[in-house]
Structures are given as C-alpha cells and as structure tokens.
Amino acid sequence: MHILITGGAGFIGSHVVRRFVNSYPEYRITNLDKLTYAGNLENLRDIESRNNYRFIRGDITDGDAMLELFRKERFDGVIHLAAESHVDRSIANPTEFVMTNVVGTVNLLNAARAIWKDAYEGKLFYHVSTDEVYGSLEGGGGMFTETTPYDPHSPYSASKASSDHFVRSWRDTYGLPVVISNCSNNYGAFQFPEKLIPLFINNIRNEEPLPVYGKGENVRDWLWVVDHARAIDVIYHGGTQGETYNIGGHNEWRNIDLVRLLCSIMDRKLGRPAGESEKLIAYVTDRAGHDLRYAIDSTKLQGELGWVPSIRFEEGLEITVDWYLMNQEWLDGVTSGEYKNYYRRMYGG
Numbered sequence: 324m325h326i327l328i329t330g331g332a333g334f335i336g337s338h339v340v341r342r343f344v345n346s347y348p349e350y351r352i353t354n355l356d357k358l359t360y361a362g363n364l365e366n367l368r369d370i371e372s373r374n375n376y377r378f379i380r381g382d383i384t385d386g387d388a389m390l391e392l393f394r395k396e397r398f399d400g401v402i403h404l405a406a407e408s409h410v411d412r413s414i415a416n417p418t419e420f421v422m423t424n425v426v427g428t429v430n431l432l433n434a435a436r437a438i439w440k441d442a443y444e445g446k447l448f449y450h451v452s453t454d455e456v457y458g459s460l461e462g463g464g465g466m467f468t469e470t471t472p473y474d475p476h477s478p479y480s481a482s483k484a485s486s487d488h489f490v491r492s493w494r495d496t497y498g499l500p501v502v503i504s505n506c507s508n509n510y511g512a513f514q515f516p517e518k519l520i521p522l523f524i525n526n527i528r529n530e531e532p533l534p535v536y537g538k539g540e541n542v543r544d545w546l547w548v549v550d551h552a553r554a555i556d557v558i559y560h561g562g563t564q565g566e567t568y569n570i571g572g573h574n575e576w577r578n579i580d581l582v583r584l585l586c587s588i589m590d591r592k593l594g595r596p597a598g599e600s601e602k603l604i605a606y607v608t609d610r611a612g613h614d615l616r617y618a619i620d621s622t623k624l625q626g627e628l629g630w631v632p633s634i635r636f637e638e639g640l641e642i643t644v645d646w647y648l649m650n651q652e653w654l655d656g657v658t659s660g661e662y663k664n665y666y667r668r669m670y671g672g
C-alpha cells in the first residue's frame with residue numbers, strides 16, 4: 324500500500340504522517356508538501372529516517388507535476404491535507420486560497436482519475452475538510468451534521484467548500500472512490516502560532532498583547548489534533564466510500580473563556596501571580612465576516628466506526644501548553660522571517 328499524504332509538513336498533516344508511519348510499517352508513506360510558511364520539516368524529525376517514509380517537495384497547483392508524480396509513483400491512496408488554512412490570511416489574500424485549495428485539489432483529482440480510471444478497486448481519495456463550510460450557528464442551538472447545507476462566509480471556507488464540491492463531483496461524474504471528513508477546530512503540538520491557541524501561548528510567554536477579536540463571544544468546538552489524526556486513520560480504513568464524516572469533540576468554548584483558562588494555566592506554569600496574564604487581553608476590531616458559533620455533531624462517526632475523543636479539553640490544553648513551553652526553539656524558529664513580517668503588517672510593531 325503506497326499512500327500519498329499532501330500537506331504532511333503542516334500542523335495536522337504532520338500528526339497524520341506520524342500516525343501512519345508508526346502504525347503501518349508495511350505501508351509506504353510519501354509526504355508531498357510545498358513547505359510554505361506553514362510547512363516545517365522539523366515537525367517530522369522523529370520519523371524522517373524511517374524506511375517506510377519519504378518526503379517530496381512539490382506544489383499541488385502544478386497540475387503537470389502532479390500528473391507526472393501519480394504516473395511515476397502509482398499511489399494506492401491519497402490523504403489530501405495541503406491547503407492554505409488561516410482565515411485572516413484568506414481575507415488579506417483570497418486568490419492564493421483559490422489557487423491552492425480549489426485548483427490544487429482539482430489537480431490532484433485529475434491526476435488520481437487519470438492513473439486510477441481503469442482500476443478503481445482498492446483505491447481511495449480522502450479529502451480533509453473543515454466544519455467552516457457549514458457557515459455559522461447563530462442564535463444558540465443546533466449542531467452541524469453531514470447534511471447541513473453549505474453556507475461558507477470567509478474566502479477560506481468558500482475555497483474549502485468549493486474543493487468539497489469538486490471532490491463529490493468527481494465521485495458522481497467519474498466514479499472516483501472518495502471520502503470526505505469535516506473537522507472542527509484542532510489544537511495541539513506543531514500548530515503555527517497564527518492560530519488562536521499557539522499565538523496566545525507565545526504572546527503570554529513574551530508578555531505581548533492578546534488580541535481578542537470583537538467581544539470574544541464567538542464559540543469554537545475544539546478537538547485535540549491527535550484525535551483528529553486517529554479519526555482520519557479510522558475513516559481511511561473503515562469508512563464507506565462516497566460518504567462524509569463529521570469529526571468533533573463536543574467541546575464548545577467561547578473564545579474569551581478559553582483565553583482566560585489558557586491565561587490561568589500559563590500563570591501557573593510560568594510561576595506568575597494568578598491573574599497576571601489576563602492583563603494582556605486586548606479587545607481588537609472584529610474579524611470581517613466572523614462566524615459566531617461552530618459545533619459539530621459526530622454521531623455518525625461515533626456510531627459507525629466507534630471513534631470517540633480520547634482526552635478532556637482541560638487535560639489536552641495542559642499537555643499542549645507544556646509542549647510549547649518545552650519547544651520554545653520551535654516557536655522561535657517558525658516565528659522568524661516571513662511570518663514576522665506578515666504579523667507586523669497585520670498588527671503593527
């Protein structure tokens with residue numbers, strides 16, 4: 324079994340690569356990644372010399388290169404995570420999101436179809452997507468199920484929604500064997516510190532302001548990234564072809580409550596007086612088109628495939644804080660250079 328994992332040097336991708344390389348020594352795992360600002364081979368140091376693992380630097384927006392790669396490597400399966408993934412960047416530069424998330428996905432679909440079309444048996448194109456395609460749960464109740472109509476609001480979520488539609492159209496038009504999962508917000512080790520949790524851990528560490536958008540009342544449903552990687556494994560091996568699975572931890576937090584919890588954990592870990600880090604909270608202009616609430620109903624995945632989250636959020640957050648504090652070199656490394664310039668443009672300083 325030869326599996327292509329795209330975006331394997333990013334946050335979630337590196338956990339998926341690690342899980343597959345460790346759990347399936349009999350498989351060949353090829354990680355294709357462009358190594359944008361978000362991709363970092365440091366994330367995979369522990370498994371990079373395994374003989375069932377290989378890295379290829381490549382760009383999914385290059386359709387000819389993807390076709391050539393599929394022709395040469397004869398993959399049996401694809402787990403597609405490569406994407407531009409940060410909502411704020413999509414607001415600043417939407418076209419890049421169309422190119423990577425939409426055109427890049429179509430290039431992979433074309434390549435898979437071209438190489439597999441005479442023998443779909445045993446092949447699988449697994450597309451990793453997000454709960455943001457469903458839009459926003461305004462006014463309190465309800466959860467996203469697999470049949471919730473798509474209603475994306477940001478250029479990021481619109482590009483992911485579009486890519487999901489293309490994947491389903493390749494299923495319906497060409498019979499390509501596909502599966503899609505839509506997951507809620509992930510947290511854990513190796514997340515680039517532009518996303519809420521690692522950004523705020525880094526800022527608390529450096530005693531810099533914590534920019535809470537709007538009133539901090541937006542709600543996100545948080546899942547430990549290791550549980551997401553395990554869900555992808557379970558769906559890849561046991562999911563029904565053509566189906567969609569929602570993945571989430573039934574773990575909703577208002578941003579401001581999460582930030583306060585994080586501040587208290589950080590005060591304790593850093594030996595600062597209780598309440599010290601909360602003083603860094605700075606309410607700033609809201610994100611444009613900011614979705615109010617996401618909540619995922621993962622009953623289908625739990626019922627059909629027996630997947631459940633392994634860890635309580637408070638415990639996962641402690642482990643995550645410990646990881647960032649023990650890996651400050653990683654944080655300093657990824658926040659130098661290009662990212663710092665972008666951060667300055669966004670927030671000044």
Ligand code: NAD
Pocket residue numbers: 329330331332333334335336355356357358359360361362363381382383384403404405406407408409423427451452453454483505506507508509510515
């Ligand atoms: P990330 O930004 O950390 O990593 C993305 C990876 O894709 C990076 O390694 C980057 O170098 C690579 N990449 C970007 N453009 C590429 C290109 N043109 N060709 C090849 N590689 C390219 O993202 P993440 O948070 O790990 O998300 C991974 C996937 O999971 C994405 O598809 C995202 O939409 C989805 N997702 C993320 C979350 C979340 O909370 N982070 C939740 C649900 C779904």
Ligand code: TDX
Pocket residue numbers: 408409410411452453454455507508509517518519520522534535536537541542543578610
């Ligand atoms: O500085 C900040 N201040 C702030 O208040 C940042 C970066 C975020 N926020 C808010 C915005 C959101 O309500 O925190 C919440 C979480 O923000 P992000 O970490 O940017 O995540 P989100 O926009 O919810 O999207 C994430 O989850 C779904 C990932 O980035 C996506 O890739 C994934 O698909």
